[in-house]
Amino acid sequence: MNRPVRLGFVGCGSVMSGPYTRMARQLQGRGLVERVIACDVVAEKEKFVQDELGIPRFTTDYREVVESDDVDAVLVLTSMAEHGPIAKAALEAGKHVLVEKPMAITLDAAAELVSVAARSPGYLLCAPAVVLSPTYQEIWRHVQRSDIGPIHLARARYGWAGPWWGQWFYRSGGGPLFDLGVYNVASLTGLIGPAQRVTAMAGTAIPSRVVDGELIKVEVEDNFQITIDFGEARFGTVTTGFSMQSYRSPAIELYGGTGTIQMMGDDWAPAGYELWRNSVGAWQIHGDTDPHWQWTDGLRHLVECIQTGTPPIITPEHAYHTLEVMIKAIESARTGRTLTIESTFTPPTFDLGEDDRADAHLAHDPTS
Ligand SMILES: NC(=O)c1ccc[n+]([C@@H]2O[C@H](COP(=O)([O-])OP(=O)(O)OC[C@H]3O[C@@H](n4cnc5c(N)ncnc54)[C@H](O)[C@@H]3O)[C@@H](O)[C@H]2O)c1
Structure with missing residues (x-):
């Protein structure tokens, strides 16, 4: 075009x-x-x-x-x-x-x-377009190069106190998992691969709220702790809720056989990442390569795809898989059962690029 x-x-x-x-x-x-x-x-x-x-x-x-x-x-x-x-x-x-x-x-x-x-x-x-962020893609490269070895455990979190607009956020079809945890599920499945099973606990921590100036009853779960089984003894957790006031923890943590990677900030607004490799014996702190990256980047990407006639990197199959994990997490919390995920997808891949480890700032860990 x-x-x-x-x-x-x-x-x-x-x-x-x-x-x-x-x-x-x-x-x-x-x-x-x-x-x-x-x-x-x-x-x-x-x-x-x-x-x-x-x-x-x-x-x-x-x-x-x-x-x-x-x-x-x-x-x-x-x-x-x-x-x-x-x-x-x-x-x-x-x-x-x-x-x-x-x-x-x-x-x-x-x-x-x-x-x-x-x-x-x-x-x-x-949406979400988390896989388009430069920080996500840098982390993906480290995983692909096996810089931290095979991933065994992962944690992701995104939450806040919740919107004071849009009463629909607190009704059926809303809730923090669809609104916030969705970023985490998309990030973890993008980096680790398709989920095989999910189990969760969820509840309504704050049963009434003032939204759009009106006191309303919260009709959905607003507080989630989710465990995802990726197969081969690989497990991830997602912590999400309209129940979190603040945090200074990494958005994503990946624990591998020979190292650890932590994405700082939030996965929809990363603030760089930190890499530990046993072979280096120090934390390598990487700033954000593009602090101007915005979570609305999906629009820029779609426009570029339309103009070049190239299908988007983010596939509908990944979005479907993410939704299946979320819907089954809600069902799991309500029934107390662990549920099998039936869908699958191929995670997006990127140019492996140059090894950037020489650019990292080394921060020696006093505890090691
Ligand atoms: N608010 C955020 O920070 C944020 C961030 C990322 C993504 N999102 C997502 O963006 C979406 C919108 O969120 P929001 O915060 O802007 O909600 P909002 O309630 O502020 O806006 C939604 C708008 O859609 C309109 N609408 C509803 N049904 C419609 C219809 N059939 N036809 C035309 N208009 C209709 C409503 O009147 C309202 O103006 C949600 O899916 C949300 O998860 C929100």
Whole structure:
């Protein structure tokens, strides 16, 4: 494609008006996209969308976006329950689609999306885009080069106190696992490979909250501890919840036979990584190679894929697998059973590149 990719937005809430608008404006400044139309069921958003965000057309019916001849790619940025149906309609109309996580809230709807995407001329890119971060890819290279040996154990965490907007976050089809733990599950399965079994404990730690200025009952689990079995005695845990106030722990920890890697920051906003190798006997501290990397990078990647005619690195099969792990974690917590994961996928691969260990800053561990 030799012209800007024409974008239609569905859902004009927090992420659309902030992070995605910033990313789209950056791409627009480089002549790569045009923002054509936006949709929200709340009609009062029209003035804001046109005057503040600078998008010329507005509708309250997503079908208008999906069916517009002058739209190449649809961004589905609504509450989660609407993701599946809107993404499916857009793919059926032949559009490229970026859908926020999770791709759908049931496995049936997600399976349908995977199959529609396989037939559609449009690409389907499902958030989260964690595998696109330079830090993730550096860690992936260390794992591939066997710098820490075979991975035996892994831990991942992402949580916060929870949104004070969007009551849907606390109702069926919402919750912190779909919203936050999804990053961790995508990261761990990307780095280690497909999960085979899952077991979890979950509960509602904070049964009522003030959201959008109203006291509401929390109808879903807001607090999770999940264990994933990757086979061959390889286990990972995911700690997530709208129940965490703050932390200074690594986002991802990988424990291998000859070393350890820790991703700092969060996996959606990494702050570099730390590498321990027995052969070096010291922690190597790597700063973030691109502190400007943003979690909305999926949009930049999708635009690049459309322009070069190359399928996205993030596959619908990975998003489906991630969803299966999450849905079965919820079921496991409710039933007390360990559940088998039936789906699989091929983790994304990257150029192995040069060995960068000479650039690392060495920090000797006083305890070793
Ligand atoms: N808020 C964050 O920090 C964040 C970060 C990353 C990803 N996400 C994901 O982005 C998505 C949106 O989150 P948010 O925080 O912006 O939520 P939000 O509640 O602020 O916005 C969602 C918007 O979608 C609109 N909407 C709902 N159904 C619609 C429909 N059928 N057609 C058109 N519009 C519709 C709502 O009116 C609302 O304006 C979620 O999937 C969330 O998990 C959020």
